[in-house]
Amino acid sequence: GNENAYGDQCERCGTSLSPTELINPRSMLSGSAPVLRETKHWFLPLDQYEPWLREWIIEGHKNDWKTNVYGQCKSWIDQGLHPRAVTRDLDWGVPVPLPDAQGKVLYVWFDAPIGYISATKEGFPDEWEKYWKDPETKLVHFIGKDNIVFHCIIFPVMLKAHGDYILPDNVPANEFLNLEGDKISTSRNWAVWLHEYLQDFPGQADVLRYVLCANAPETKDNDFTWKDFQARNNNELVATLGNFVNRAAVLTQKFFEGRVPERGELQPIDQEVFAQLAGFPNRVGELIENYRFREALAEVMNLARLGNKYLADTQPWHLIKTDAARTGTVLHVALQVAAALVPLLTPFLPESAQKLAAMLNFEPGDWPSAGRAEQLPAGHQLREPALLFAKIDDAVVDTQVQKLLDTKKANALAAAPVTASKENVSFDDFGKMDLRVGTIIAAEKVAKTKKLLKLTIDTGLDQRTIVSGIAESFIP
Template identity: 60%
Template structure:
């Protein structure tokens, strides 16, 4: 099906200024991984490139907020992002970082070649400057009132409240985020890349040569090209980044969107000495997986850079996804409205494939989609548990019960049309999954896999081998009918393992374990075959592939999301506070006494406390309740040092169901109060009281 000798797949480099959330996964990392795993199963030569983008304004802003150096910021978040990717099964061949020396050298050499070829325009312009800190201000270093929605804390490039794109000149009462000073204009020199010189070439390459690209990608490119391209600065005034490789350029670095995509090249250099085969040979298929906010950089700016430099392949496709909203509202890291991947892994250990399934089946492939915790629960319980997992489990249970735990033979003399039809579905499903993945329609591909399991359940229900078994003593053909049904169901199970592997790799490996077969069976050439498991081969006892997600888990996640929301800052010039303004948050819905009586609140004393490794917010506490000492994991690490809370008396919800967090079973919850500044305070007795005393 492919005319390419090798494949090179990249996924957008996330900024190393914070953890990744599920919107990142749904946007590019999960679809990229599905595509790569499928191509590997096809035994194609493919490299999957990723890494952290460690330069640019977001890094320095985070460093400023945390009172640390930019290097400390990127070291912290690179490690966290890399771990999250690994735990979610995103199978990069390399996950690099743009702070590596090889990247600095590669990006600097790329810039120098364009400069030596006379392709840059050198311009002196006026830019905003902070006189207090003697710093030129990037757009993100300038805040002010949004002219569209009156948000008093809009950035110089965008208002995160209304989403409008802005320039610093548009802000009302702009100020520097470094010192709160009013910025002034000063002259500065930079090097501009003349995109307009490549406009006609881009029109031919994209608008005529890539009409197969997704409508959202093609449409956005056409809009940019129809509007006319302009020169774009490829350098910035900053002390953090890749130094401009020219004389007398102290304090100037490469623009992050110039250096970041070159990170794909430098990471490939790190990975293999044959990196040039993947970047410079025309029989390479280069595919960029990104979110829609990166389309212009990967479809217009970076290809124009590659064309200007010469010698590099251009992207064959850029299958960008739209955005994933959360519970009806767009993701906002500044407001903490996000489901963070590392926290999901803590809260749902062993359920990484469930999140992969939900994010793929609800992927924002053609339009923005919405993630809700209720939909997460429903898809897990009604599709993974009740359809896919149910079929596999029933097939293995009935094989052990009715066929002695071994793969039964197929008796062709009693095969009927129902049997033949379901066997034909194996190849049909393979073809449909294959075509969908090749065309970047991962949601459709996953539907076909689940639909095959659905058809398997229907087939088994029609054949009813458990009913046929009641005729064994009187009907000599009964065992043949049972054998045929379960032989076909087991072969279907083997096909499901192959087809689900790109989407749910951990689940596929569990299925291999149950079938006692090696990983080679997952090769794509085996999909659609009807004789994958040998007759007479004994299989392991069944184990559930998925667990049911309970209502209280979903309630807890929704509450956690809402509790972590940071409300937008209010304007500084407001009317005088009234009594109404200083009232506490509105009361929750009214309850009856019986609801309250279900809580068992006890006084306890913290006798030991320590930080949970790799979890910035969690402390592991030992709490003496008088009648026993409990381990409780509490999200208070950002507010209290472990040594300062020893011997502190607290109120504990003592009858809360145990829950694992970061592999630690937590048996209870500490009651806390939050003031208007967001600071947590213990709810504890004024006077010392016996541990274990009830609170009522």
């Protein structure tokens, strides 16, 4: 059911295909139907490695590989593996280094994995083997779902066949991220271009990082929309994370001259915050180690929510009127939560974490230190508070949506069939035409006109003078 399936694999479902299985096949270059021809190829004997793959993947990785990766590999193996051609009849590519392989090149997905190793050797000529041969090395492949079979079956079989290379420990492949309901395509300009984003949203790289991670297609396809981008920024980064940090810093600046206040006797609500804080580094770290980055980021945001709720429950802006010492304890606790956010945010929002650290005048310790209750000692001087995130208005995202709508309109026009205005002529009639390329050797404005230029043209046989209405666009 996928009209855009390739001759070796369907990108939509991951099924392996033979070119002869395609319905109404056509060339992507010419649009014409391909012609079957007899040829000779070299094959990778995947069938001979099926028992080993079953043991290595189906039995060995059923509990630690992502369900979408494991499921696709299991489907391939259960259907029965067949030898796969690793050569092609093309006039471009890496030539097959065999004497009887004239005109043959390596199939790109046989050549590309070898390129991973050779690129490492090129960059680290004296150390490359520790990356690919050392049993202590942990090899992880971060890829998209359309490449699962190559990185989980074909490449590992190549490594196993050689015998001296380590195998991937994990292949945490993501599914597809669409854009406004349509597949991202650079050739159709249906994409969010990074350089354009950084121009349109200066200083907001972390917002895109946040949305892409929070919306990551880790186990199923997902969709990026500009309205969701705006909502996540305004409702989560600004209203939750930014609001908590700003409240804690501004109130400390206002009530205690920007110094971390003394911690008085802890009440149950304070003790509960510290008890929960202690568990965050381990939970977030474990999620990251298991490649569940979306959940890890959500857990970091839960820490910000904890801080927000704590301030909302204790209301230090009202408490200061009756109990300054208790207010100091509340802000002391809140600032410890803010300090814990610095290392936990760094893998996801590095620039914002750096800004927060600068605001707190704080150099974070190791990862476990984020769970400690006394990272900022009493009397520690904070720097001037600043907003971590800014609200994004409707007009800003409307501009981005309109840009995509303009792209969709341009694509539709480009794809529209063109009706010939006149019938084709024969080649003999075309040969009767005298077409020449001339060189403009002089140009000057025609007096008393705004649009006309007088041009002197050298045709190669003679020189001619013509008049052109381009004076408003070209200054001679």
